[in-house]
Amino acid sequence: MSHPLRVAIAGLGTVGTGVVRLIETNRDMIAARAGRPVEIVAVTARDRSRQRPVDLDRYAWADDTLALAARPDVDVVVELIGGADGAALDLARAALTQGKGLVTANKAMVAHHGLDLAETAAASGAPFAFEAAVAGGIPVVKGLREGTAANALTRIYGILNGTSNFVLSEMERTGAEFGAMLAEAQAKGFAEADPSFDIDGVDAAHKLAILAAIGFGTRIDFAAVRTEGIARVRASDIAQADTLGYVVRLVGVAALEPAADSTSRLLQRVRPCLVPFRHPLAAVTGATNAVVAEGDFSGRLLFQGAGAGDRPTASAVVADLIEIARGQCGAPFSVPVSALAACPPADPGDRIGRDYIRFTVADRPGVLAEITAAMRDADVSIESLIQRGRAAEGEAVQVAMVTHEGPERCVAMALELLRDTPSLTEAPLVMPILSD
């Protein structure tokens, strides 16, 4: 067996200690599969004195994070510090510039700086891999880079944030409201103290932008991802969706859409959606993630598993290390970064689809007529409409509808027509219906 792959780990939180534990636990198996041992030589973290569930004494401790990347006895740096910029980015750049491999679980950094880092990697010939940055333990980066490599992909979509999915599926299971289920997620450790990146869809948007680049061969365009979180979804929306044959899921969708000039446009959105009961994503509950890739030859492929957690994420980090040890780590975005196409964002108004729209209305005569007139004037055709009387005096009344298939710009126009009416007591909630 040849020389070991020598690894430095920066960041020793749950994922970092998970990686240490995994490399120690499955040492022989990893060596057999990688063709050579994978050995940790040095580690670092902000606070050396912190109690950790693994023994780090056998590894060199680096006080200076950047010094890790300069060590002559290190082949690959594993960056688990987190954050799009700052120490993580400095380390990533330093490692790649010096020809060290870089493995990271940092979706924010890859979404913001992945192209720059890939260019640096290409220039120095260093491997750069980030399986763990997307959907935790699910090997979907490899799935797109290798499994679907023969296909023109038309759409990539999925459940990319475990916290949001836990909250939505618990709302569905218990009938409770968002706030209570978010609190439960926090109590169970599924949600951060500040859960805004999860709940607002930003975390899912990071992952979606990365998947779109790999799957479509386009330059990462995180800024173009239109993102809407789950905080406005109510128990009554979920109940309504259920009677119509749907569940509510936070779905990231990336699609390459033909434009009039025969070029393509890239649609990237993260939104709560109505998912038909029979669709595989409807069965995805709890903190699980799932990604669907639709290829012109493969058809619909589904990759599902744990989207977060120390052990699944460590599994993805070490899979990258094994790939590097094997010498099989190719272009991080499947094609050389210089070959990625700059693809303009699609106008979501062009999208043809069906929507669920929930209005919260004042309980007075003529409201329904006003809403339906606006729909008519904007050319929105209504498939079904449900108005439920309020349960108690003073409670808001809800009107929910599902539209027939049509361009989204018509729905937007209808809502614009209703924007200033005193009949609506709050902004309507629009959730697209996931098409097959």
Added chain:
Amino acid sequence: MSHPLRVAIAGLGTVGTGVVRLIETNRDMIAARAGRPVEIVAVTARDRSRQRPVDLDRYAWADDTLALAARPDVDVVVELIGGADGAALDLARAALTQGKGLVTANKAMVAHHGLDLAETAAASGAPFAFEAAVAGGIPVVKGLREGTAANALTRIYGILNGTSNFVLSEMERTGAEFGAMLAEAQAKGFAEADPSFDIDGVDAAHKLAILAAIGFGTRIDFAAVRTEGIARVRASDIAQADTLGYVVRLVGVAALEPAADSTSRLLQRVRPCLVPFRHPLAAVTGATNAVVAEGDFSGRLLFQGAGAGDRPTASAVVADLIEIARGQCGAPFSVPVSALAACPPADPGDRIGRDYIRFTVADRPGVLAEITAAMRDADVSIESLIQRGRAAEGEAVQVAMVTHEGPERCVAMALELLRDTPSLTEAPLVMPILSD
């Protein structure tokens, strides 16, 4: 861009012509992702004159299959002839011996001769890949070789035969019997004229043996797969399962089980099973395939998609070609074939689990007492029992039960006690309940 990867295709049935069409359709994309063009240089099939949906005039035609492997202008041979032995195996051996890469969709050949072929490939340094041999377009071979490479896998299981799954899920949907739904599958082109390999579980067993070798690092042991098909499953079994909260699926299960002497035993079985409604495999209907891998760090990963068909299978074949063009094709079974362990088969009697057992009984006094006494004497604990009266005079009466968790040998013993009783009018049907 460097020199092309030059490919010869042997076998021009639906998959072969699908591969030709895919390489032609996605030519530029494949070249970008592979780093060089993938070009067909020669083709062959049994009957040159047959009408085919692709134009083959631009490729050299080889009258002699083996001559394909000898051509100096061929880098990789794609074997799509089929059959475990004969022309397919001769070609595969000839190609690898002469240092040509081999890509195949031939599960029977890999299940029977995969180790020999891998040894030949290792000796000549030729790449050998068979993504398309398992679960059609689903990249599960790569998923196990790369995605889960950091994990000790404990169990690999899934729905590995689209025809059987189509028949079972159509029986479930329509309430019809096996024979009628098999005829429908044949009419729709999902089943061969001779469907025995699909229906009897042999096709699934081929795939399971291959997955087990990759996932567990054990030598392929197809002969040790215990296989039972779906022909004995009745509409009434499916209805009974439904009332108990299960669907019936043909599931292949491979598990590495600890033995008393601290070595391991390999359990490999293909059987119709009861799958709980909430399990992801329960949602897999029609000709879809799905594979679950359970790793010690990754947790449960699911790979799902089209298990057959010309286009999905071609997607997998060309993914292998791209991997070879990239120079990233590693050991076919994840570790060198010489490192695969010979693992004795597990005694299924040791398996602890729950079973569904259906008895077809004579309608006379004392039958239930006789059955329940045999269960008691064999230490089988009954969780629930349903006897339905016959619908019409002369019809068989069915008694269905679900056992509490216990060793399978006890169930086998109970059935042995009942073997010669005239109370049973046919052999009981036992279906294990898939555990979480």
